[in-house]
Amino acid sequence: MKITRFYILFLGLLCSLPVFAQNDTINVLDEVFLTDIKLKDFSTGQQVTVLNDSVLKKNGALLTSALNFNTNIYFKENGLGMVSSPSFRGTTASQTAVLWNGININSQFNGQTDFNALNAGGFDNISVRGGGGSVVYGTGAIGGTVHLNTNLDFTGKTKQDIFFQYGSFNTLDARYKIKTSRKKWSLSLAAARNSSDNDYEWPIEDRKNENGEFYNSNLNLGFAYRLNEKNTLKFYSEIFDGERHFSLIRPSETKTKYQNFDTRNLLEWVGEFGDFISVARLAHLNENYKFYGNITENQSSSGKAQILIGKYDLNYSISKTLELNAVLTNTYTDGSGSGITENIRNIFSSAFLMKHRPFQKFQYELGIRKEITENYESPLLFSAGTHYDFTDFYSLKMNISRNFRIPTYNDLYWAGAGNLNLRPETSNQVELGNHFKHRNLKFSLTGYYIKIDDMIRWLPSSNNIWRPRNEEKVETYGIEVLAGWGKEIFKDHQISASGTYAYTVSENMNKGYQLIYVPFHKATGALTYAFKDFSIDYQLLYNGEIFTRSDNNSRYNMDAYTVSNLGISYDLGKTSTYKIGARVLNILNEEYQSVENRWMPGRNFNIYLNLNF
Amino acid sequence: MKRISKLLTMAVISGLFLNSCSSDDDVVDPEIEQPESTYADGLFVLNEGGFGNNNSSISYIDNDFSNLESDIFSTVNGSSLGDTGQSLTLDDNYAYIVMNVSNIVQIVDRYTFEHIHTIEEGLSNPRYLTLVDEKIYVTNWGDASNDTDDYIAIYNASTYESTGTISVGEGPEKIINDNNKLYVALQGGYNYNNKIVIIDPISNTVEVSIEIGDSPNAIEISDGFLWVMSGGVPGYAQGVGETAGSISKIDLSNNEITEELIFPNTTDHPSNFEIEDDTIYYTLNGSVYSMEESATELPEESLFTFTDITSFYGFEIEDGYLYTGDAGDYSSNGVVRIYNFEGEIISQFDSGGVSPNGFYFTD
Numbered sequence: 022m023k024i025t026r027f028y029i030l031f032l033g034l035l036c037s038l039p040v041f042a043q044n045d046t047i048n049v050l051d052e053v054f055l056t057d058i059k060l061k062d063f064s065t066g067q068q069v070t071v072l073n074d075s076v077l078k079k080n081g082a083l084l085t086s087a088l089n090f091n092t093n094i095y096f097k098e099n100g101l102g103m104v105s106s107p108s109f110r111g112t113t114a115s116q117t118a119v120l121w122n123g124i125n126i127n128s129q130f131n132g133q134t135d136f137n138a139l140n141a142g143g144f145d146n147i148s149v150r151g152g153g154g155s156v157v158y159g160t161g162a163i164g165g166t167v168h169l170n171t172n173l174d175f176t177g178k179t180k181q182d183i184f185f186q187y188g189s190f191n192t193l194d195a196r197y198k199i200k201t202s203r204k205k206w207s208l209s210l211a212a213a214r215n216s217s218d219n220d221y222e223w224p225i226e227d228r229k230n231e232n233g234e235f236y237n238s239n240l241n242l243g244f245a246y247r248l249n250e251k252n253t254l255k256f257y258s259e260i261f262d263g264e265r266h267f268s269l270i271r272p273s274e275t276k277t278k279y280q281n282f283d284t285r286n287l288l289e290w291v292g293e294f295g296d297f298i299s300v301a302r303l304a305h306l307n308e309n310y311k312f313y314g315n316i317t318e319n320q321s322s323s324g325k326a327q328i329l330i331g332k333y334d335l336n337y338s339i340s341k342t343l344e345l346n347a348v349l350t351n352t353y354t355d356g357s358g359s360g361i362t363e364n365i366r367n368i369f370s371s372a373f374l375m376k377h378r379p380f381q382k383f384q385y386e387l388g389i390r391k392e393i394t395e396n397y398e399s400p401l402l403f404s405a406g407t408h409y410d411f412t413d414f415y416s417l418k419m420n421i422s423r424n425f426r427i428p429t430y431n432d433l434y435w436a437g438a439g440n441l442n443l444r445p446e447t448s449n450q451v452e453l454g455n456h457f458k459h460r461n462l463k464f465s466l467t468g469y470y471i472k473i474d475d476m477i478r479w480l481p482s483s484n485n486i487w488r489p490r491n492e493e494k495v496e497t498y499g500i501e502v503l504a505g506w507g508k509e510i511f512k513d514h515q516i517s518a519s520g521t522y523a524y525t526v527s528e529n530m531n532k533g534y535q536l537i538y539v540p541f542h543k544a545t546g547a548l549t550y551a552f553k554d555f556s557i558d559y560q561l562l563y564n565g566e567i568f569t570r571s572d573n574n575s576r577y578n579m580d581a582y583t584v585s586n587l588g589i590s591y592d593l594g595k596t597s598t599y600k601i602g603a604r605v606l607n608i609l610n611e612e613y614q615s616v617e618n619r620w621m622p623g624r625n626f627n628i629y630l631n632l633n634f
Numbered sequence: 635m636k637r638i639s640k641l642l643t644m645a646v647i648s649g650l651f652l653n654s655c656s657s658d659d660d661v662v663d664p665e666i667e668q669p670e671s672t673y674a675d676g677l678f679v680l681n682e683g684g685f686g687n688n689n690s691s692i693s694y695i696d697n698d699f700s701n702l703e704s705d706i707f708s709t710v711n712g713s714s715l716g717d718t719g720q721s722l723t724l725d726d727n728y729a730y731i732v733m734n735v736s737n738i739v740q741i742v743d744r745y746t747f748e749h750i751h752t753i754e755e756g757l758s759n760p761r762y763l764t765l766v767d768e769k770i771y772v773t774n775w776g777d778a779s780n781d782t783d784d785y786i787a788i789y790n791a792s793t794y795e796s797t798g799t800i801s802v803g804e805g806p807e808k809i810i811n812d813n814n815k816l817y818v819a820l821q822g823g824y825n826y827n828n829k830i831v832i833i834d835p836i837s838n839t840v841e842v843s844i845e846i847g848d849s850p851n852a853i854e855i856s857d858g859f860l861w862v863m864s865g866g867v868p869g870y871a872q873g874v875g876e877t878a879g880s881i882s883k884i885d886l887s888n889n890e891i892t893e894e895l896i897f898p899n900t901t902d903h904p905s906n907f908e909i910e911d912d913t914i915y916y917t918l919n920g921s922v923y924s925m926e927e928s929a930t931e932l933p934e935e936s937l938f939t940f941t942d943i944t945s946f947y948g949f950e951i952e953d954g955y956l957y958t959g960d961a962g963d964y965s966s967n968g969v970v971r972i973y974n975f976e977g978e979i980i981s982q983f984d985s986g987g988v989s990p991n992g993f994y995f996t997d
Contacts, residue, residue, distance in 0.1 A: 270688040270717060273737040273754045315758075315777050360872065437870020480963070481945050486870050537965065570988075572966035577689075618688040618714075 057123035057168050058300075059157050060148060062344075063374055065386040066406025066420030067154075068454055068465060070503065072147045078184055078631065079560065079588065079604075082194045082215035082237075084147075085136040088167070090545055090560050090586070092149045093501050093523040096136065097538045100268045100619040102219055102235050105137040109164030110151060110469060111497035111527030111539045113476075116426050116446070118154065118161035120168045121285055122243075122257050124304050125159050129326040129356050132161060132429040138263060138281055140239035142184070142196035142213030145172040151501060152452050152469065155424035156372055156388040156404045157348075163424045163448045163473065171243040171257055173207040174200070181634055188604075188627025192217035209243035219268070221622035224612040230268050230620070232276045232316075237263030255289040266316065270618050276316045282309045296339070302332040308356075324358025326430070346374040356430050364434045368394040368427075382410040397428055400447050418454035418467075423447065432477055432489045440489050448473045462506045470498040494530040499523060515551040520544065534573045538616075540565035540581070554592035561585045569617050582613035584621075590631075598633035671745045673706070678729070678994040679959070679970055680719045680948070681987025685735060690719035692731070692747075693986035699972060704986025707731075707742065711749040715740060722994045723763045729994075732760045732772065739763065739772060741794070744996070756787045756796045759823075765791055766811040766835050773806035778823035781805075786818065788838060800838050802831055811835070812855045812886075819850035819862065826867045826874055830860070832889070842889050847880035847896070852907035852916075856927065859892070860884040863907035863916060866900070879904040881914075881932075895932050906949040915951050922956060938977030943969075950993040955980065959990030 060069065072091055080086035085096050085105040094117070098105040106114035115132030118125055119139075127134050141147070147169055154162035179201040186194040198211040216236035222229045238261070245255040266278045284307040292299040306328040311321040329352075336346045350370045357363035370392040378384035385407040392399035404422035411417065428443040452469035476493035500523070507517035522544045527536040535541070542565035549558040566581045568574075590602030603626065610624040676696040683690035692715065693704045707715040716733030723730045729744040737760060739753040759775035768791045776783030781804035788798045805823030809816060816833040826849050832842040847864030854861045866879040878900045883893040897904060897918075906917040912927050920943065921936035940946065940958060947968065948959030960969040968985040 270686075271736045271738065273757070274717070274735060275737060275758060314779075318777055318780060318783070320777055320780055436872045437868070481961075486868065570966040571963050574966060 057120060057148075057170055059123060060150065060168055063157055063346075063376065063386055063388065064150060064406075065376065065384060065408050066418040066454070067150055067152045067452070068418070068456075068467060068503065070149045072149070074145060074182075077141045077144070077147065078186075078196075078629075079558070079586075080141070081186070081192070081627075082140045082142050082196075082213060083137050084139045084141045087141045087147070088136065088149065090562050091521070091547070092545070093151065093503075093521050093543060094149065094165070094167075095523075095525075095538075095540055095543050095564065096615065098137070098615040098619075098621075100230060100233060100616070101221070101622055102137050102217065102233065102265065103268055103619070104135055106133055107136060107164075107167075108527075108536075108539050110471065110501075110523075111499060111525040111536065112164030112471065112473070112495075113536075115161055115429070116163035116448075116473070118158050118166045120158055120166060121259065122169070122171055122287055123158075124285070124287060124306070124330065125161065126283075126285065126306060127161050128429070129308060129328065129354055130310075130324050130358065130361075130430050132426060132432075134167075137235075137265070138237075138261075139169070140213045140215055140237055140261065140263075142194065142215070143211050143239040143241040143259065143261075144169045145209070145211075146170050151467065152420055153404060153422035153424040153448065153450050153471075155402050156374070156390040156422065159350075159352075159370070160425060160427040160445075163426060163446075163450070163471065171209055171211070171241055172200075173202070173209055173243050173245045173255065175202050175204065175207050175245075175247075177202055177204065181632075183632040184629065185631075186627050186629035188606075189625035190218050190221050190622070192219070192627065194627075194629075205247050207243075207245045209241075211239075211241040213239045213241075215239075221625065223620040224623065225620075230622075231272055232266045232278075233268035235263065235265035237261065237265075251293050253291045255287075255291065257285075257287040257289075259283075259285040268619070275314070278313045278316050280311045280313075283307060296337055298336040298338075300332075300334040300336075302330070302334070304328075304330040304332070306330070322359035324356070324361065324430075326354055326356030326358075328355075329353045342378040344374075344376045346376075348372040348374070354430075358430075360436050361430055361434045361439075362436065364430065366394065366396050368392055368396070384408050396433065396441075397443060397445055399427075400425060400445065414457055414459045416456045416458075418456065419452070420454075421451045423449050426477075428477060428489070435489075438479075438486055438488045443477060443489060444475045444491050446473055446476050446491075461508045462504070464504045465502070467501045467503075468499070469501070470496075472496050492531075495527060495536065496530050497525065497527040497536075499525040513553050516549065518546070518548045520546040529571075532572075534571060535568055537568045537571055540567045542581075555590075556592075557587070557589045559585065559587050564615070577617075579614060579617060582611055583609070584611050584613065585609055594633075598631060600631040600633070601629070602631070603628045673747060674745055674996055676996055677952075677957070678706075678722060678996075679985055679987075679990050680722050680731070680992040680994065681968065681985055682719050682947075682989040682991040683717065684965065684988050685718055687988075688714055688717040688736070689988060690715050690717060690733060691987035692719070692722070693970075693983075693990075695970070695983065699981035702970065702983040702986055704984075706747050707740070707749075710747045711742075713749070719991070720760065721762045722992060723765070724994060724996070725765050730763050730765075730770065732763050734760060739770075751794050753789060753794055756789075756799070758783070758785075760787070761807055762809050764809045764811050764816065766814065766816065768792065769797065769835060770794075771809055771811075771816060771835070773809050773818060775805055775823040778805070779825060781823075781825060784820075784823065786816075786833070798838060800833060800840065802840065803827055803829055803843075806831075807851065808853050810853055810855065815841075817853055817855070817860060819853045821849055821851060826871060828864065830862055830884070844884060844889055844891070846882040846884075846891065847894070848877045849879075851905050854907065854909050855886070856909050856912075858886050860886055861907065861909065861914070863904060865903045865905055866897070868903055869901060876900045878902050879918075881907070881916075893930070895930075897932065908951050910951050917946070917949055920946050937975065940971075940973070940977075942971060942979065947989055948991040948993055950995075952993070952995050957993040959985060959993070961989040961991075964989055 095108045107117045109117040119134040151165040154166045182198040184196040196213045219233035240260045242258040261283045264280045287304040290301045308326045311323045313321045332350045334348045352368045372390035374388040376386040388404045390402040406420040425445040427445045450471040454467040457464040473495045475491035478492045502522040505519040527539045544563040546561040588604040593599040679693040681691045717735035720732045720734040731740040737757040741750045761773045770789040772787045786800040803820045804827045805821045807821035808819045820827040820829040830844045849865045851865045852863040862882045866877040869876045878897040880896040904918040921939040943960045945961040947961040950957045956973040968990040970983045970985045972981040
């Protein structure tokens, strides 16, 4: 693809609907073999945004930056590249589930994913779906879900992609990807390396970001083999190895660092027998971290967890318009760490889904899920979504669901503090989406309401021991706007624009205060103009003022900030892509912090080379 | 940072202005220089701040409890105090504030709070400070779970240059001096220790080590005796059994333990030990207890229970009043409540910062 563009996809619509087929700017999702097939099939009433490869190359390898500039998700980032936790629709960091090829990879220890401990270069696309998803994806799918996907195709072609970017603070972002296939098999291999001295200047005299250096390497493999017409075997594997030093507020502080080493393996057997599609999956996840409280000493605290998942998924198409689906999953986890003695937990879950399109313009889906485990009392989860096309340019989506976030290893087993009587955090939520499409313009306005009960909070109990309790109730509601537009204004002159806006209220119902680090307003924008082989693009991020104190004492608020980036590129290639480009990040040199006393970089630069053949 | 301090200054100025509106004879003219002894007659509240947030602060309360002035360090000096204020020590001229996560000691004029110096070298997880013989001694945990890197850092009290260190056992916490000796409680850091060491400040060597109850959290000297309160090993400790707290009395003429009062339940973990006018006070499970120094048994009844406090944090007794810090949810400003001995609240303030952990009196 010559021109970098940003797409907003309305996957809740069936991709085969003619309205999509006419639009060539939509990603060719239905041609590829998406492992997370559920995302495509069971998102009725919800909206899925797809960040494709070209978008993922614009914001460096830190996943936080890519999502921050392109989605409604707000990030609390402890300085560039440091610990980064999301707030999706006003929810907490453990209420956003991250799926790797459909498998939930949130940490067993804290229930979260650190979005700077993933390399955006490892994936073919990243999809973001707002709203509940626990029926299909399990714990943490309350605010929304982020899907890291590897695609496999059987086009018979071989494609290679080399991306090499170097910039300020000795930052390197190198990616190599190869996709090749024959009739019988398909291979995808992606290797990525990201490193940075990350020693940017602070907007304080004589101060710079100290001890902020990091590196990570990521290897992602996908392989599919067609045994025969009916049976396909697929294998996905990922290795991530990273080390981050944690930056200091004062140079006199003790220097610390954090290492994580994660491996993920997934074996899948897909059988298509008439009206039945059977998918058997076996996954092994290995999560390891080490935290060095003082880098000059060789002592660390650590945690490691092995997760073994067996999954059986049977889909039955009663007719062309009616599908039934049953999913049985068993998740076995063996984890231990500093402060946590070895504990094994087993969770069995069964889910039933149906999707029906009684007539062309209307479809709905229903789902329920129940887990069986000795660890906690599991609520019955459900979801119901509908979609109605009123006209060619307007459709309405609705989704109602109950979702949960289960207690983590830290919550349950932390020595002397863990609480075995915790219940899962449970949400009841509803959303209503209005979707407009007119020529090259797409626009959606979604309103949602989420009530979360039994929020787990660590609070001091008697004797001042901090223990987790099902303490809080939170109510979050707001609106989300997504818009996208693209047009060839004259011959060879292409222009495209996209934007997001989120208004978020997230209130502690016990006290009536807005949660800290949840802005009322967040907006993003992107504009790309291309003339023949030349392209220029502009990105904008606005994060509104946030509270840093739980009593909303406005004296300690953090200011709103606007950051924007400008990029240019030129494609030298005739048949293949040989693109050179440069970007200026934070071009207006905004002095800003995402977290109290954690400055982010001012204006900085990078240059890149992208070969695609 | 500039912007924040500007905000703070604005906030404080507007606070003064609002106060001055409330009373006609209380008008403060900002053009007129403040008297030298702005902070001479009252107490300082040390707000620890959030760990890793660099938002520690100090508030000042007048002796008549009429007003709490917050953020006095950043207001006077235009810079932030630091991360996780652990303790404050006053001598005749200066206040020394130990900033635990920042690994610094902030030294200010105690009457104006003007910044004098910041000790930035040679500190690693510093905790408490004392001065003797023109020297500053600071206890340091090093890595809180490493039992071989703990030390006392020594500085010249006029030049603030480092003059050496003294290696001690795991987790040196409170440090006091008396009669030219230093007494250090080895509390244990993230582990559990059970010793008092006595250091000669001339040779800077450990002379005596005395074994007492687990996890000593307070030391005080009265009439030739060293009193130690040990909190005991808490229930959440890993690999060590829970133990009850205790009070030990050590005769300093021969360094022998003459009395040891052990709390009846292993879940009893007392703290905030103080001696005021020959009476011992301490807190346990949100209640305050008292006993005579001469008592041979622990009291069964408490004086009263602090029912208003959500998260019991700082505590001090001075001149008939009990000063309490309530950390609330640890993520918003705490509450200072001043009680009399009947358990009545005499005065109550927003503490002006997160997690008020200590009170320090100017007289």
